[in-house]
Amino acid sequence: MKRFAFKIGILLSGMALLFSGCNQGGKSANNGALSSSAAEKVYVAPGEQDAYYAFLSGGYSGNLTVYGLPSGRMFKEIPVFSQFPTSGYGYSEETKPLLNTSHGFIPWDDLHHPDISQTNGELDGRWIFVNGNNTPRIARISLSTFETEEIIEVPNSAGNHSSSFITENTEYVVAGTRFSVPVPQRDMPIKEYKGNFKGALTFISVEPEHGHMEIEFQVIMPGFNYDLSHPGRGKSHGWFFFSTYNTEEASSLLEVNASQNDKDFIAAINWQKIEEYVKNGGGTRVPANYAHNVYDESTHMATSTMKKEVLTVDPTEVPGAVYLLPTPKSPHGCDVDPSGQYIIGSGKLSADITVHSFDNMLAAIEGGQFDGEAYGIPILKFEEVLAGTVKSGGLGPLHTEFDGNGNAYTTFFISSEVVKWQLGSWEVVDRKPTFYSVGHLMIPGGNSRKPFGKYLVAMNKITKDRYLPTGPEMEHSAQIYDISGEKMELIYDFPTHGEPHYAAGCPADLLKPNSKKIYRLDENNHPYGIKSPADARVERDGKDVHIYMSTIRSHFTPDNIEGVKVGDRVYFHVTNHEQDFDVPHGFAAIGANTSEILVMPGQTKTIIWEPKQVGVWPFYCTDFCSALHQEMQGYIRVSAANSNMELSWSVGD
Amino acid sequence: MILGPLFLLGLYFLPLWNIMLGAPQYPEPLGMNIHINGIRGVSEFDIQNIDGLNHYIGMRTLPKDEDMWEFSAFPLIVGGMIALGVLVGLLGYSNKLTYKWFIGWFLLMSVLGVLGMYDFNNWMVDYGTNLDPNAIMKLENPDGTPMTYKPPLFGHVKMLNFDVTSLPAPGAWMMFVGMSLTLAAGYLGWKSSRITPDVEISARLV
Numbered sequence: 108m109k110r111f112a113f114k115i116g117i118l119l120s121g122m123a124l125l126f127s128g129c130n131q132g133g134k135s136a137n138n139g140a141l142s143s144s145a146a147e148k149v150y151v152a153p154g155e156q157d158a159y160y161a162f163l164s165g166g167y168s169g170n171l172t173v174y175g176l177p178s179g180r181m182f183k184e185i186p187v188f189s190q191f192p193t194s195g196y197g198y199s200e201e202t203k204p205l206l207n208t209s210h211g212f213i214p215w216d217d218l219h220h221p222d223i224s225q226t227n228g229e230l231d232g233r234w235i236f237v238n239g240n241n242t243p244r245i246a247r248i249s250l251s252t253f254e255t256e257e258i259i260e261v262p263n264s265a266g267n268h269s270s271s272f273i274t275e276n277t278e279y280v281v282a283g284t285r286f287s288v289p290v291p292q293r294d295m296p297i298k299e300y301k302g303n304f305k306g307a308l309t310f311i312s313v314e315p316e317h318g319h320m321e322i323e324f325q326v327i328m329p330g331f332n333y334d335l336s337h338p339g340r341g342k343s344h345g346w347f348f349f350s351t352y353n354t355e356e357a358s359s360l361l362e363v364n365a366s367q368n369d370k371d372f373i374a375a376i377n378w379q380k381i382e383e384y385v386k387n388g389g390g391t392r393v394p395a396n397y398a399h400n401v402y403d404e405s406t407h408m409a410t411s412t413m414k415k416e417v418l419t420v421d422p423t424e425v426p427g428a429v430y431l432l433p434t435p436k437s438p439h440g441c442d443v444d445p446s447g448q449y450i451i452g453s454g455k456l457s458a459d460i461t462v463h464s465f466d467n468m469l470a471a472i473e474g475g476q477f478d479g480e481a482y483g484i485p486i487l488k489f490e491e492v493l494a495g496t497v498k499s500g501g502l503g504p505l506h507t508e509f510d511g512n513g514n515a516y517t518t519f520f521i522s523s524e525v526v527k528w529q530l531g532s533w534e535v536v537d538r539k540p541t542f543y544s545v546g547h548l549m550i551p552g553g554n555s556r557k558p559f560g561k562y563l564v565a566m567n568k569i570t571k572d573r574y575l576p577t578g579p580e581m582e583h584s585a586q587i588y589d590i591s592g593e594k595m596e597l598i599y600d601f602p603t604h605g606e607p608h609y610a611a612g613c614p615a616d617l618l619k620p621n622s623k624k625i626y627r628l629d630e631n632n633h634p635y636g637i638k639s640p641a642d643a644r645v646e647r648d649g650k651d652v653h654i655y656m657s658t659i660r661s662h663f664t665p666d667n668i669e670g671v672k673v674g675d676r677v678y679f680h681v682t683n684h685e686q687d688f689d690v691p692h693g694f695a696a697i698g699a700n701t702s703e704i705l706v707m708p709g710q711t712k713t714i715i716w717e718p719k720q721v722g723v724w725p726f727y728c729t730d731f732c733s734a735l736h737q738e739m740q741g742y743i744r745v746s747a748a749n750s751n752m753e754l755s756w757s758v759g760d
Numbered sequence: 761m762i763l764g765p766l767f768l769l770g771l772y773f774l775p776l777w778n779i780m781l782g783a784p785q786y787p788e789p790l791g792m793n794i795h796i797n798g799i800r801g802v803s804e805f806d807i808q809n810i811d812g813l814n815h816y817i818g819m820r821t822l823p824k825d826e827d828m829w830e831f832s833a834f835p836l837i838v839g840g841m842i843a844l845g846v847l848v849g850l851l852g853y854s855n856k857l858t859y860k861w862f863i864g865w866f867l868l869m870s871v872l873g874v875l876g877m878y879d880f881n882n883w884m885v886d887y888g889t890n891l892d893p894n895a896i897m898k899l900e901n902p903d904g905t906p907m908t909y910k911p912p913l914f915g916h917v918k919m920l921n922f923d924v925t926s927l928p929a930p931g932a933w934m935m936f937v938g939m940s941l942t943l944a945a946g947y948l949g950w951k952s953s954r955i956t957p958d959v960e961i962s963a964r965l966v
Contacts, residue, residue: 733816734897
């Protein structure tokens with residue numbers, strides 16, 4: 108059967124080729140589906156630009172990748188939780204503090220869910236937030252510099268998975284724990300999990316002007332696994348919804364033991380109520396230890412501060428703030444439609460999609476339609492909150508986004524497809540295969556009040572034969588569908604980087620005008636930056652040698668340095684004096700036990716070089732900056748540790 | 761004749777001339793605006809970036825305001841001409857001077873303008889040909905002579921990878937309009953001296 112379908116596919120594509128061949132010679136270009144060429148729809152001619160930005164999480168790469176839609180071209184990889192030798196992120200002295208945690212310096216994390224900042228429920232394009240899953244952290248990335256500006260660690264959390272989703276005015280970025288753990292951490296038997304482990308849902312406020320993050324409160328929930336979450340919007344603004352699994356509270360062989368309950372829950376949290384409770388002095392301040400790392404664009408440096416306390420809230424102390432909505436079969440996706448009325452739970456072991464109604468939920472609360480409680484938290488009656496069930500015909504629904512025209516699109520991991528269905532009637536409208544085993548999907552603005560329902564990107568977990576083979580390990584594949592018509596149309600297929608778990612997208616015009624071209628040298632406040640080559644110098648402070656160096660096409664100032672000794676710690680502080688768009692200079696020195704640094708115009712970056720042998724050692728510019736890039740080089744002379752050689756430096760002597 | 765010279769006030773805030781340099785790697789071209797009191801970048805860092813490129817071929821950096829006497833003299837000369845023109849216009853209005861003074865002002869302004877252009881062109885010749893003997897790139901024309909880089913006074917030339925376009929800028933256009941008005945005033949004055957008083961009044965106003 109499968110083979111037969113495949114043959115038909117070949118036959119059809121052959122016919123499409125024939126037809127498109129005819130059309131080129133003929134005059135009628137608009138007679139039916141076969142004439143609309145997918146190639147035309149994704150083709151962005153040389154020199155033209157894409158209509159949308161797409162930010163795909165890099166999963167275990169720890170980075171965020173920036174793509175264009177509909178071309179699928181990758182523009183940039185933004186380092187967030189992982190060291191990135193390409194730019195020196197996490198290697199340079201300025202950026203190392205960004206990767207500091209309560210566990211010390213961590214060079215990696217697993218980046219999952221990007222979410223673009225919103226105002227009134229619509230994308231505003233100021234920042235994008237992402238979560239580090241392994242060592243719980245939330246990062247904020249500027250959408251004018253496309254650089255990581257801030258990382259905050261989340262205490263009492265483990266497996267920061269139902270994160271980093273924002274409320275509709277970016278009041279909070281929310282981080283829920285996947286693993287429940289002892290809160291506070293302590294030495295105890297694993298088997299005593301049930302009833303003792305807790306799940307922290309963390310609300311991090313975002314300061315509206317600069318975006319600075321602060322943990323406002325943590326709701327300490329029962330020891331379930333909190334999988335994904337989304338904010339209420341419109342009428343449900345003020346609420347936040349979290350899907351859960353392992354309500355069985357198993358600690359071992361979860362694939363079996365966490366799949367026993369017919370229904371798990373979607374936890375509905377009225378954060379406005381908790382916010383009010385906290386403002387009136389509610390909650391308990393408990394000792395904690397977590398890092399808050401902030402990058403300052405004017406000094407081009409990050410600082411790391413350890414915070415020692417966090418405010419926790421026992422949900423049973425805030426009546427009316429938390430309810431549990433029974434949802435079948437270990438729901439993964441927990442998505443809210445643009446109106447805020449429907450909360451969609453994708454039971455990942457089920458064939459059906461469960462849709463709850465916000466109005467029904469309020470009525471059930473009002474009418475006391477409870478079905479018991481869990482650890483003091485009321486469970487609402489399933490039938491009372493249910494709005495409808497989508498009988499999909501697929502298997503393993505994961506994640507739903509919306510086109511703003513009354514349609515929802517859900518990925519099905521097990522049956523490898525995207526299913527389009529109608530809100531309200533719960534009727535399936537269309538289904539298209541994905542290649543293969545799709546995880547999440549993204550429609551630009553699809554998680555906001557105002558989606559841009561033109562393209563859908565499906566991010567797949569399995570690649571197999573989609574591209575030329577590259578050995579056992581392959582990049583994941585993504586597919587772009589045109590969703591502007593009644594039926595979805597697969598128009599492109601492209602490899603991604605790392606493992607995209609989730610993505611966010613927005614119209615190009617939202618970000619393009621604000622994208623920075625250079626950093627202003629006259630606003631550079633780096634303590635070791637220099638504004639003129641005349642200030643270039645070398646200073647010794649015991650065994651530390653600080654080289655204040657400038658670069659401009661195509662030389663270093665200074666480029667000859669003498670008086671450095673074996674055992675010194677040499678700091679190269681490199682300031683790029685260019686003020687021209689896209690003219691970085693790089694810096695690398697032989698034998699440096701670190702990466703290069705790539706210094707943007709007007710920026711200062713520092714690497715440490717520790718010479719171990721006497722000699723005359725070269726350094727050079729690693730970025731092809733000009734026709735004389737190859738001449739952009741210099742020497743540093745290293746004398747014996749006991750030498751009397753005085754420091755000296757020069758250029759052009 | 762009163763209005764015409766006042767158009768020259770535009771030269772104090774609008775550029776007289778504009779030179780744009782575009783190249784494949786400069787899709788947004790670099791540019792300089794030449795004002796009567798100095799050279800300014802079209803975008804904030806254009807002067808720095810033009811100097812950065814020019815150093816490869818041994819050109820000096822573009823002059824700062826204080827480096828050329830012209831940039832302090834021109835504002836005074838233009839100011840003097842405006843004052844003189846308005847005075848001539850006022851006196852003409854009260855019939856103390858004839859239209860011949862209008863034409864005289866126009867001719868004087870034209871001579872000064874031509875001298876200014878001549879001076880400007882001389883500077884460009886010097887700037888584009890008087891190159892650092894240790895220049896990074898020393899290029900030759902097909903005939904073996906050293907390549908020079910004088911920007912055009914008017915119009916477009918191709919210089920290495922750059923398309924260089926040099927054209928009058930809004931300040932110059934305002935000056936041309938003003939000067940045309942004074943010429944018109946002279947013409948109307950000449951006509952009125954032979955025909956009707958109506959024309960005469962408008963000549964003084966223009």
